[in-house]
Each structure stands twice: as C-alpha cells, then as structure tokens.
Amino acid sequence: MVASINNHSQNQQIPTSRKIAGAAVGTAIGATPLAYLAYDAIKPFKPQDIAKTQEFMRMMMPTIDSFENTKSVAETIIKNEGLADKGVKLFISNKTPESVAHLDELFKNEKPKRYVNKMKEMFKNGLNACFYPKAKTVIINDEIAHSSVFHELGHAKDFTSKNIFMKALTKGRSLAPMNISVIAPIALAVAMFHNVDRSKPESKKGKVEKTLDFISNNAGKLTLASYAPMLAEEGIASIRGIKMAKKYLNPKQISTLKGSYKKAFGTYATVALLVSALVGFGAMIKEGIVNKKRENA
Secondary structure, eight states: OHHHHHHHHHHHOOOHHHHHHHHHHHHHHHHHHHHHHHHHHHOOOOHHHHHHHHHHHHHHSOOSSOHHHHHHHHHHHHHHTTTGGGTOEEEEEOSSHHHHHHHHHHTTTOSOHHHHHHHHHHHHTTSOOEEEGGGTEEEEESSSSGGGHHHHHHHHHHHTOOOHHHHHHHHHGGGSGGGOOSHHHHHHHHHHHOOOOTTSOGGGOOHHHHHHHHHHHTHHHHHHHHHHHHHHHHHHHHHHHHHHHTTTSOHHHHHHHHHHHHHHHHHHHHHHHHHHHHHHHHHHHHHHHHTOOOOOO
16 A cells, blocks of 8 residues: 555656656647748748749649639629629739739738738739638639639638538638647647646546646647638538539539649648647657656665
C-alpha cells in the first residue's frame, strides 16, 4: 500500500524543465503552420510573386471559353436560377480605375486592412475569385481563372438558400477564416499548458479536468472538425455550380470544370489535413516528453 502511494506521488512530480521542454517543442511543431498561414495572408505581393501565382492559376483553373461567353453564361444563370431576385450580382475585377474604386468601396469596412489589401490585389490580378456574402457579389477577373465563376455562383446559391443545413454550413465557415482554424490555437494552448494526469483514476477527475484532458488528447481531431463546415460548403458549392452550368455548357467544358474544381478543393483539404496533423503531432510530442518514463529511484 505504501509503495503504491509512493509511485502515485512520483508520477505527479514532473520536473518543471520537462514541462517547459515539452511545451516548447510541441508549440514549435503545432504553431508553425498557423503562423505561416497568418503571415502569408497579410504578406504583400512582390511583382515576381504575382507572375508566378498567375501561372499557377492558369494551370489550376484553365479557361473553358472566352471571357465574354463565360460572363454571358454566368449572367444567364444568375437570372434563371433566381439569384438576381435575391440580390446576387456579378462584378468584374481588373486594374481599371473604375474597378479599383469599386473594390475599395466594397471592402472599405473590412478588417484586418493588410489582409483586405492583399485580397484586393489578388482580385485585380486574377489570383483569386470569390463570392462576397455581405454585398451578395461574385467577383471574378476578366483575364485569369474566370471559369471559377460557376463555383462562386454555387457559393451564392448556398448563401441565399433557406435550407437550415446550408445556413449552418455557411455560418460554420467562420471557424476557419483565411483558412486558419480558430479552434487550433485554443486546442494547442490547452494541450501545451495542461498536463494529463494518467495516474489519476477518471472517477476522481472533475468536469473541468476531464474537459481539458479531452481537448489535450484530441487537439488534432478538434482542429480538423473546425475545418469540416468550410470543406463541406466548398464541395457543395462546386457541385451546385456544375449542376447549374450543365444547362449551358458542353460536356467537354463541364469535364474541365470538374477537374479544376477538384484540384481547387484539394488545396483546401491539404491545408486542413496538414494543420490538423501538425497540431495533433505537437500535442502528442509534448505529451511524450512530459510523461517520459523515469527509472525508479
């Protein structure tokens, strides 16, 4: 009985140096992708960066027709699918003074400004397209990646849907703004600063301790779960966009769209999996360092 008590006591006496080392290594692993994504979201573009990304976008999202024909089909979809009645509009972004001024007006109240400024540069240079919910506006470029318009119209369809599930998904995207999970840093912080007492019976743990244990043990899974609404809505937007486009495009064009949208979805999924895996791995490494078996004295 005395020996059992002594062993339990020894298990509780984790050296502070080990706790610090575990938290430092675990944070370095788990926080690295989050820090990179945050930095990349606000890092200003260099001219060479724009050129390289334009080439990438041409490969990722090849054109299926001329811009004017693509725009005409998109406008027809907006009208015939009832999106115009719901206030959905199409905006063509480029480097003309009128376009730049309109972009500035659209996003004048959005923050953080460095992120917004970078997004506007992306729209002007054809590096991205989007559906901007607050203005119910689909934004595409007239030179690069304008075939993404049907995917963005799928987002518009999702956003204006009265379906409760779709409304929940569109709201759930706020869990991963700028592709950065808001749950990840919380789960990682808990995993780094809370030490799971594996020598203590579950029956003797309170609700708070059990909750902290659960977060620590499932940091990676919780991070991945926070990406789920965004990934689901991205996939559904592509499916809906292609379904609407099928009425107006030929099979070859539809096949190209499917391939492009799959590749685009793959970029979202890759980020979600990588961030989640590293957060989970960071928590696991920290746990391994802190609870490393020690020889009995």
